[in-house]
Amino acid sequence: MISTPRRLRTFALATLAGFCIARLAPAQDRPNRPPLAQKSKTSTSTEKSPPADDTQAGVSQRGKIKVDVNLVNVLASVLDDHNRPAPDLPIEAFQLFEEGVQQRIEVFESETQQPLDLVLMIDASLSAHKEISFEQEASAHFIRQVLRPGDRLALFYFDENVTRAADFSDNVPGLQAAVRKIPPGAGTSIYDAVLLGSRSLERRGEDRRRVIILVTDAGETTSKADFDAARKEAVRSGTLLYTIVIRPVKNESGRNTAGEHALETITDTTGGAMFFPDAPQELDIIFDRIDRELRTQYRLGYYPNPRGPANAYRSIEVKVLGTYKVRHRKSYLTGPQ
Numbered sequence: 001m002i003s004t005p006r007r008l009r010t011f012a013l014a015t016l017a018g019f020c021i022a023r024l025a026p027a028q029d030r031p032n033r034p035p036l037a038q039k040s041k042t043s044t045s046t047e048k049s050p051p052a053d054d055t056q057a058g059v060s061q062r063g064k065i066k067v068d069v070n071l072v073n074v075l076a077s078v079l080d081d082h083n084r085p086a087p088d089l090p091i092e093a094f095q096l097f098e099e100g101v102q103q104r105i106e107v108f109e110s111e112t113q114q115p116l117d118l119v120l121m122i123d124a125s126l127s128a129h130k131e132i133s134f135e136q137e138a139s140a141h142f143i144r145q146v147l148r149p150g151d152r153l154a155l156f157y158f159d160e161n162v163t164r165a166a167d168f169s170d171n172v173p174g175l176q177a178a179v180r181k182i183p184p185g186a187g188t189s190i191y192d193a194v195l196l197g198s199r200s201l202e203r204r205g206e207d208r209r210r211v212i213i214l215v216t217d218a219g220e221t222t223s224k225a226d227f228d229a230a231r232k233e234a235v236r237s238g239t240l241l242y243t244i245v246i247r248p249v250k251n252e253s254g255r256n257t258a259g260e261h262a263l264e265t266i267t268d269t270t271g272g273a274m275f276f277p278d279a280p281q282e283l284d285i286i287f288d289r290i291d292r293e294l295r296t297q298y299r300l301g302y303y304p305n306p307r308g309p310a311n312a313y314r315s316i317e318v319k320v321l322g323t324y325k326v327r328h329r330k331s332y333l334t335g336p337q
Contacts, residue, residue, distance in 0.1 A: 070307065072098075075112065075209060075240060075271065076298040076318050076328045085296035086324055087111060095319040098304050107301025115150035116211060116294060117168065117204045119197040122179070123216035123246075124157040125188040131246055132182065134280030135215055140176040142213075142287035146294070147172060154200065158193040159185020160222040168204070187222030190214075190259055191230040194241065194266060198230075202237035209297075210239045211272075213290065215283075218245045220259035231266045235313070236333045241272040242290050246280060271329040308334045 074096065078086045091108040120143070122135060147153055152168040155178050166178040193214065201210035212234075223230075234241060243263045267274050273293070275286045300318065308314045311334060318328045 070303055071301050072304060072332060074300045074316060074318060074328050076300060076326050077293050078298060078320055079325045081323060085293055087296045089320065093321045094300060096300055096302055097317040099315055103302040103305060105300050105302055107299065109299040112297050112299035114207060114209050114299065117201055117208045118146065118153040119201060119212045120153060120155050121193050121197050121212055121214045122157045122182055123188060124182050124185045125159045131280045134283060136180050136182065138283030138287055139179045141284060143175045143179065144172050146291045155179055156193065156197060157182045158189050160187035160189055162189060162192050162196045188219045189223040190216060190218065190220045190263065191223035191225040191227060194230040195225045195233045198233040198237040198239045201239050210237060211294065212239055212241045214241060215244045215246065217247065218259040218263055227262050231269060234266055234270050235331055239270055241267045241270045243267045243272065244275045244277065244283065244286055247276060269330050271327045273327065310334055310336045
């Protein structure tokens with residue numbers, strides 16, 4: 001017969017052994033647990049997996065895998081012979097090249113659903129201010145028209161300085177009120193406007209389209225930044241620039257066109273468009289065209305093969321089969337490796 005103390009020691013040891021086994025055994029999912037309580041066994045993605053040599057995986061301290069996919073996104077505006085957006089083209093109609101080497105299109109959206117972050121940048125200089133009332137009312141109409149659920153717009157105006165009049169918002173009445181209160185200024189700082197607008201957009205989310213709508217007379221006079229700095233910032237941030245030039249003097253011999261030519265270069269590099277209305281009253285038509293184009297953009301994504309060196313500019317070319325015209329950003333800046 002086992003003594004009481006010995007029986008108690010045996011019971012305690014058995015209990016302790018059972019507790020240790022329970023702690024060491026892996027947790028098992030039970031079929032009768034609610035679905036949200038079960039372990040996740042797989043993850044899904046709407047995009048195809050990158051090639052093996054383009055993926056750098058590391059395990060963090062908590063056991064989570066971090067993946068650098070190096071996906072390059074390109075927004076393409078495709079126009080027909082009448083300069084109207086051409087929707088519903090299949091992926092087979094597109095060819096994409098980096099540095100002259102054709103790339104495999106891994107992501108394709110015939111009408112991208114990526115939300116918009118827009119900067120509306122209004123020239124408030126004295127040379128442009130005589131037409132400001134038309135600009136204000138056309139801009140107020142555009143704000144109401146362009147913003148959809150998930151989109152955000154910020155309002156800036158510039159003279160010798162660049163001023164944020166309203167932060168990123170979907171508050172249409174508040175944005176419209178801000179655009180109607182833009183005061184007159186003196187100089188015209190176009191390069192500063194492009195640079196600071198691009199930086200403001202770059203601080204927004206990655207999975208969003210970045211767009212600047214610039215309304216100006218293109219008479220650059222007072223920027224602290226230069227042309228190269230403005231263009232580099234626009235390219236680095238992936239900003240799409242649409243430029244509307246309100247020309248107080250139509251004849252080129254009667255005005256300084258250096259600012260126009262500089263803006264044409266930056267606009268073309270980003271894949272945007274340049275507009276020259278004959279009268280401020282045409283602004284509504286131009287804003288309508290920009291809105292339609294933004295709603296019918298194609299999104300192409302690829303993993304560069306071969307990958308370029310770190311911190312280098314890489315050229316991009318998109319071709320569309322048929323008689324279509326296509327606009328897209330012409331280059332991008334690679335990140336560190």
